[in-house]
Amino acid sequence: MALVEAKLQVGYCSVCGHLSAEPVCDICRAPNRDSKTICIVADSRDVIALEKTREYRGKYHVLGGLISPIDGIGPEQLSIQQLVRRVSQQKVEEAILAISPSVEGETTTLYVGHLLKPFTRVTRIAFGLPMGGDLEYADEVTLARALEGRRDLE
Amino acid sequence: MSRTYKAIGINLKATLLGEADRVLTILTKEHGLIRAVAMGARKQNSKMGGRSGLFVVNNLLIAQGKTLDKITQAETLESYPGLGRTLKKLTAGQYLAELVLNQALSEQPQEDLFYLLNEHLGRIERSHDTHVLAHLTHAIFQLLAIAGVAPQVHQCCLTQALLKPDVSDPHWQAGFSAIAGGAVTLEALEHMQAQDLLLSARVRSTGGEYRATLAPTAAIAAAPPHRSPSPNMTINAVELAVFQQLAHAELSQPSISSPVWLALERLLRQYAQYYFDRPIRSAALIDTCFAPELSESP
Numbered sequence: 001m002a003l004v005e006a007k008l009q010v011g012y013c014s015v016c017g018h019l020s021a022e023p024v025c026d027i028c029r030a031p032n033r034d035s036k037t038i039c040i041v042a043d044s045r046d047v048i049a050l051e052k053t054r055e056y057r058g059k060y061h062v063l064g065g066l067i068s069p070i071d072g073i074g075p076e077q078l079s080i081q082q083l084v085r086r087v088s089q090q091k092v093e094e095a096i097l098a099i100s101p102s103v104e105g106e107t108t109t110l111y112v113g114h115l116l117k118p119f120t121r122v123t124r125i126a127f128g129l130p131m132g133g134d135l136e137y138a139d140e141v142t143l144a145r146a147l148e149g150r151r152d153l154e
Numbered sequence: 155m156s157r158t159y160k161a162i163g164i165n166l167k168a169t170l171l172g173e174a175d176r177v178l179t180i181l182t183k184e185h186g187l188i189r190a191v192a193m194g195a196r197k198q199n200s201k202m203g204g205r206s207g208l209f210v211v212n213n214l215l216i217a218q219g220k221t222l223d224k225i226t227q228a229e230t231l232e233s234y235p236g237l238g239r240t241l242k243k244l245t246a247g248q249y250l251a252e253l254v255l256n257q258a259l260s261e262q263p264q265e266d267l268f269y270l271l272n273e274h275l276g277r278i279e280r281s282h283d284t285h286v287l288a289h290l291t292h293a294i295f296q297l298l299a300i301a302g303v304a305p306q307v308h309q310c311c312l313t314q315a316l317l318k319p320d321v322s323d324p325h326w327q328a329g330f331s332a333i334a335g336g337a338v339t340l341e342a343l344e345h346m347q348a349q350d351l352l353l354s355a356r357v358r359s360t361g362g363e364y365r366a367t368l369a370p371t372a373a374i375a376a377a378p379p380h381r382s383p384s385p386n387m388t389i390n391a392v393e394l395a396v397f398q399q400l401a402h403a404e405l406s407q408p409s410i411s412s413p414v415w416l417a418l419e420r421l422l423r424q425y426a427q428y429y430f431d432r433p434i435r436s437a438a439l440i441d442t443c444f445a446p447e448l449s450e451s452p
Contacts, residue, residue, distance in 0.1 A: 067439070069245065069252075069436035069437075069439045070167060070252050070436055071435070072435040074439065075439075075442070102207060102208070103207065103208040103209070103248065107244050107248070110238075110241040114241060130199060133199055138201075139201050139230065140205075140230040141204025141205060141210055141230055141235075145235065148235065
């Protein structure tokens with residue numbers, strides 16, 4: 001019964017596409033959050049993971065999946081149009097792409113990044129070695145990406 | 155006791171399984187196309203994480219299972235990080251992966267296909283962004299050739315007349331028909347079209363009863379979209395001349411204008427879809443990436 005009720009009550013936020021019991025979710029309604037920064041994620045679970053960090057105080061946009069041409073999932077099946085409209089109409093100063101570094105994730109990142117660049121600064125989260133992980137146990141692909149994404153010491 | 159075997163393979167497709175696993179479709183040199191589970195590959199600390207990515211070549215140790223094989227060890231031999239730098243390269247790579255998935259066989263060695271795919275992925279990775287479409291078109295032709303279904307472009311498929319494109323004549327044209335098997339002379343194309351019209355009229359007049367006995371061209375109307383190549387396609391002299399060069403191992407004119415490559419890619423796509431009897435879904439993104447307005451972008 002509770003599950004049925006939850007299913008009936010929970011929908012998608014009309015602004016960001018995150019799961020919400022209200023038409024507009026708590027994050028989009030929060031006045032103390034930075035509306036000039038949007039973090040773009042593939043799934044609502046990614047919002048929850050990022051919220052746990054307590055580092056990010058901006059807003060989100062949930063795409064609802066990843067572009068996967070081989071599976072027949074194209075850009076038109078994701079909420080990319082809404083995102084471009086949102087970024088172009090609001091005064092967004094930075095769009096952060098927080099998407100998994102898989103081939104589908106890379107495709108989505110490059111595609112969305114290309115569309116957003118005329119309107120705002122586009123960044124993506126770093127990837128490489130996990131915290132607490134030993135260098136010697138890292139696989140070759142991850143290590144190569146970590147080397148590629150190296151940055152100057154402050 | 156489970157049996158194990160070794161293989162060198164490139165990951166072509168990955169699907170999620172359960173909480174943290176990934177099912178990989180791998181083209182191996184020794185055993186052709188296999189499906190195997192990479193246990194825990196989606197976990198943050200898994201050593202299989204990076205190794206289970208697409209276009210990564212691994213030396214694998216695989217345990218045979220009842221339904222799915224299981225990867226027990228993997229050592230990366232090659233990956234193509236440059237493919238992920240631009241959308242064009244990434245899309246081209248996925249297109250080739252899908253084409254190989256359509257043509258690769260299971261349970262038999264696919265060494266030539268494996269090396270050919272790796273060679274072309276490497277070329278696309280190293281190529282300048284403006285040459286990606288040329289390298290992709292070349293790779294598609296070569297993959298079709300290794301499958302034994304490359305279109306015939308030096309002789310008319312119907313009359314066997316030699317086709318010599320006159321690049322100095324802007325009005326020179328030839329036909330192209332996937333059903334016929336490649337390039338045809340204009341006269342042969344017109345003859346085919348006339349036959350099509352006649353046969354489709356007979357289909358209509360008999361309420362479709364002739365469908366089973368019709369020549370392949372007349373079955374177009376009844377075929378799904380990816381199996382219904384337009385019967386009246388024409389190609390100009392430059393397109394046919396470039397087409398005739400695609401059988402060579404090295405690409406001689408990658409800097410030729412992109413509309414020519416776009417036209418050839420579309421012809422080959424239709425041709426491949428017809429022969430493999432399934433749509434190439436990655437191609438939809440090719441249209442977006444290589445549309446004239448995007449082709450100027452970095």
